[in-house]
Amino acid sequence: MGCDIHLKVEMRSLDGTWHRAEDVIPNQWFDPESGGIYGQKEIRDEWYEGRNYNLFAVLAGVRGYGPPLIEPRGLPDDVSLETLDDYNYWQGDAHTPHWYSLRELLKDANNLCDPWIGGGHFTKNVIDRMVDLANEELKGDGERIRIVFWFDN
Secondary structure (H helix, E strand, O other), rough: OOEEEEEEEHHHHHOOHHHHHOEEEOOOOOOOOOOOOHHOOOOEOOOOOOOOHHHHHHHOOOOOOOOOOOOOOOOOOOOOHHHHHHHHHHHHHHHEEEEEEHHHHHHHHHHHHOOOOOOHHEEEEEHHHHHHHHHHHOOOOOOOEEEEEEOOO
């Protein structure tokens, strides 16, 4: 059985509320008679959909080898309601929730860019996009944008 990551990108508004940052896109698998994600006309664009156990180990100590950059700390207390709903959808199958601010990711960017962990794909699709979004909308504030994620097996 494989292990997948469910990664969400959140931004904090000036009022302190966190909300999802990914664009809403048409659901290519939409089926009005299905439940869950298939029954939704629109979904959030996924910035990372890889399965790389070395990356999972570096991010959260899941699969792969070596300690994580930061030990898993659960969902943030102020997680967005949309992310919390996504997490709860997985019920007991979700495990090892964790999060990183952009500032934390950039601090360890060299470790995350390592080809051994497939870092080029993660860097291009997540970190670089977070940097662009922070520069465009948050005056470069790396504490107001973060990834929140968990795994399932």
